Amino acid sequence: MKNNLSNLLKSIALFCAVVLLSNHESNAQEHGIYELNASSQFSRATASKSKTSDTRTEFYNLSQKLHPTAYLANNKLKNTYGDGDVVKLTLDDVASLNLVKQDTGNYENVELITITLNSIADLITPINLSSESGLSKLKYLYIRCHFDCNNEQIKGFVKNISNSNVRVFYTSVRPS
Numbered sequence: 001m002k003n004n005l006s007n008l009l010k011s012i013a014l015f016c017a018v019v020l021l022s023n024h025e026s027n028a029q030e031h032g033i034y035e036l037n038a039s040s041q042f043s044r045a046t047a048s049k050s051k052t053s054d055t056r057t058e059f060y061n062l063s064q065k066l067h068p069t070a071y072l073a074n075n076k077l078k079n080t081y082g083d084g085d086v087v088k089l090t091l092d093d094v095a096s097l098n099l100v101k102q103d104t105g106n107y108e109n110v111e112l113i114t115i116t117l118n119s120i121a122d123l124i125t126p127i128n129l130s131s132e133s134g135l136s137k138l139k140y141l142y143i144r145c146h147f148d149c150n151n152e153q154i155k156g157f158v159k160n161i162s163n164s165n166v167r168v169f170y171t172s173v174r175p176s
Contacts, residue, residue, distance in 0.1 A: 036154050036168040059140050059169065062088060062112040070107070072096035085109040094122045101134070110135055114142040117149070117157075128159045143170040 035056075068082030073092035076099070080086070089110050091097060094117065100107055113135075117123065143154060154170045 033169055033171045034151065036151060036158065036170065059112070059142075059167065062140060063114065063142055063169075072099055075099050087111050089113045091115045093118060094125055094127070097127055107135060109137055111137055112140045112142060113138065114144065117143060117145045117147070120147055120149075120153075123149075123153055123157045126157050126159045138166055141166055141168045143168065145170065145172045146175055148172050 066082065067087040068080070068084045069088040069090060070080050070086045071078040071090045071092070073096060075095050078092070086107055087109060089100060089107060089112070091100075091113065094115060097115070100113075115127075141158065143149075143157070149170060149172050154168065158168050
């Protein structure tokens with residue numbers, strides 16, 4: 001009898017641990033992604049079914065799933081993925097944005113640009129999201145900082161956000 005009770009308690013403890021850990025994993029993808037909006041406030045992405053998370057579905061679809069993508073680094077085209085018009089641009093550095101401005105014909109259907117900021121010095125050169133940039137279908141800008149960045153730093157880095165329909169998301173990540 002004592003052995004059966006011990007096995008039952010072990011089974012319950014294992015079940016509880018699995019439930020807690022699997023719930024934590026499903027929420028982990030959205031933690032730490034902030035949105036910069038016109039009122040200069042930020043909101044945190046949450047796993048709950050709120051109105052703001054429903055409006056982020058398209059952003060998450062573009063940023064986390066496979067779409068035709070161009071990868072730029074050191075002001076050069078590094079690689080392309082997928083067939084059809086490029087929908088996503090991934091820039092390994094801020095300098096590569098100059099290539100996008102020079103060659104807008106290849107990137108006119110881009111909806112998401114992901115920029116990686118490698119150091120706090122990258123914030124010195126702000127980017128402009130005005131309508132003259134040639135990216136008429138651009139909907140989202142996703143900034144990944146390899147350092148701790150905050151709302152005010154991103155707001156200073158992205159210019160003309162209030163005049164644009166582009167939504168800006170940012171996160172701080174630590175490369176391994």
